[in-house]
Every structure is written in C-alpha cells, then in structure tokens.
Amino acid sequence: DTAVSQTPKYLVTQMGNDKSIKCEQNLGHDTMYWYKQDSKKFLKIMFSYNNKELIINETVPNRFSPKSPDKAHLNLHINSLELGDSAVYFCASSLNDEKLFFGSGTQLSVL
Amino acid sequence: EDQVTQSPEALRLQEGESSSLNCSYTVSGLRGLFWYRQDPGKGPEFLFTLYSAGEEKEKERLKATLTKKESFLHITAPKPEDSATYLCAVQAWDGGTSYGKLTFGQGTILTVHP
Numbered sequence: 001d002t003a004v005s006q007t008p009k010y011l012v013t014q015m016g017n018d019k020s021i022k023c024e025q026n027l028g029h030d031t032m033y034w035y036k037q038d039s040k041k042f043l044k045i046m047f048s049y050n051n052k053e054l055i056i057n058e059t060v061p062n063r064f065s066p067k068s069p070d071k072a073h074l075n076l077h078i079n080s081l082e083l084g085d086s087a088v089y090f091c092a093s094s095l096n097d098e099k100l101f102f103g104s105g106t107q108l109s110v111l
Numbered sequence: 112e113d114q115v116t117q118s119p120e121a122l123r124l125q126e127g128e129s130s131s132l133n134c135s136y137t138v139s140g141l142r143g144l145f146w147y148r149q150d151p152g153k154g155p156e157f158l159f160t161l162y163s164a165g166e167e168k169e170k171e172r173l174k175a176t177l178t179k180k181e182s183f184l185h186i187t188a189p190k191p192e193d194s195a196t197y198l199c200a201v202q203a204w205d206g207g208t209s210y211g212k213l214t215f216g217q218g219t220i221l222t223v224h225p
Contacts, residue, residue: 004154033211041196043155043215056212090154094211099145102154 003027006091006103013081014111021076021106023091030095031055032074034066037088037105046089049074081110113138117199117216124189124223132184132219134199144182145213146175147198155198158184189223196220 006023013019025032033056034046048056049068063079074091091103116135124130136144143162147155159168161177168175172193174185184197200213 031211041218043198043200043213045212048211092154092211097211099157099160100155100211100213101157102147104152104154 004091004093004101004103006089006106008106009104010107010109012109012111015081015083017081018077018079019081019108020078021089021091021108023074023076023103025072025091025093025101027093027101028095029093029101030071031093031097032068032071033092033094033100034074034076035090035092035102037090039087043090047074047076078108081108083110086110113201113203113214115199115201115214115216117197117219119219120217121220122222124186124221126190126223126225127188129185129187129189131186132197132199132221134182134184134216135180136182136199136201136216137180138201138203138214140204142202142204144177145200145202146173146182146184147200149196149198149218158197186221189221191223191225194221194223 004025031050033048037043046060047066052068065077068074088105088107090105092100094100114137118133143160146158149155159175164179172187176183196218198218200215
C-alpha cells in the first residue's frame with residue numbers, strides 16, 4: 001500500500017545510454033513532481049505536472065523528458081546520460097498544492 | 112530568488128539532551144514553510160507546515176516555530192530514533208499557487224547517541 005512508488009531503486013548505467021524512471025501514486029493527488037538530490041543533499045525541483053499538464057519546467061537539459069500518461073503516473077526519461085546526471089531522483093505528489101509526499105528515490109549512477 | 116539556509120550542518124546530541132535546529136529563509140512572499148525528516152536511503156517524510164509568523168506546531172518530541180525570517184525545530188528529550196536529516200523548505204506565492212515548488216535548505220544531520 002505504498003503511497004508514492006518509483007522504480008527502479010538503483011540504476012547503474014554507462015555514459016551515453018538512455019534510461020527511464022517510473023513513478024506511480026495511489027493517493028488520488030492531482031500534482032506530481034520530479035526532484036533531484038545532489039551529492040550535497042540539496043533537493044531541487046525539476047518538473048511539475050498538474051492533471052497531466054506540465055506546470056513547472058526548471059532549467060533542466062532537454063535530455064530530460066517527463067511524461068504523464070495519467071494523473072497517477074509520471075515517468076522520467078533521460079537521453080544520452082552524462083556523468084553529472086548521477087544523483088538521487090525523487091518523485092513526489094500533492095493535492096491542491098499542499099504538502100508533498102515523496103517516493104523512496106532512484107539512485108542513478110552514470111559510469 | 113528564494114533562499115533557505117539551515118544550521119548547524121550536523122548536530123550530535125546525547126539522548127535526552129534538548130536542542131534546536133535553525134532554518135533562515137528569504138522569499139518574495141511566503142506561502143508556507145515545511146519541515147521534513149529524511150532517513151538514509153529514503154525519501155523526505157513530511158513533519159510540519161507553518162504559514163504565518165507566530166505559528167507553532169508540535170508532534171511528539173518535535174515543535175516547529177516560525178518568525179518572519181526563520182524557523183526553529185525544537186527537539187525535546189531526543190531519542191536515538193530521532194536521528195535523521197531534517198530538511199526545511201519554503202514555498203512562495205506565485206500568482207496564486209506555486210504547484211509545490213519548494214526551495215530546500217541543505218539539511219541538518221542529527222545524531223542522537225544513547
């Protein structure tokens with residue numbers, strides 16, 4: 001009965017590869033997010049979708065492409081992975097722009 | 112640009128030794144200030160939202176307070192299970208809603224020794 005679940009938990013890949021991270025929430029929330037946590041533990045928003053519509057698109061390389069097939073799902077596809085993309089990526093959701101519920105994170109390591 | 116600075120970066124306490132964590136912020140217009148707890152290998156877990164100066168909220172051994180420039184997370188008689196990274200974040204007003212755009216601080220790593 002996990003509220004916000006994302007897969008995979010760990011992702012190890014080579015530079016130049018393309019990879020995807022999937023996220024699902026069963027809370028009935030209307031907004032979903034991708035946040036990135038760097039090695040210094042700073043969390044920074046990347047994207048926000050409200051009712052499947054892209055609302056926030058921070059200064060993120062266009063190699064990162066989010067897709068929301070429905071209100072309960074938000075996926076993140078990353079093309080041509082670079083060393084600097086190594087981080088922990090968190091999916092989150094909220095209802096009516098209130099508190100965020102986070103998933104457990106995907107640790108991406110680019111070799 | 113919204114900014115959040117947390118201090119100290121790390122705090123080591125003995126069990127039962129009360130203390131406070133600080134979160135200083137600058138934001139164009141505060142919609143809410145959030146405290147989260149993050150355990151290793153997990154996502155942030157919501158603790159509190161504070162909306163206006165003077166507001167206080169409590170949960171077990173934790174109490175959060177808010178002024179116009181900073182927030183404190185007071186920990187009373189902590190236990191080893193309170194060990195975690197505590198994150199502070201602000202949400203600014205942005206034409207009515209900021210759709211969850213939180214600006215986070217770098218966190219305070221709290222270690223409570225038995």
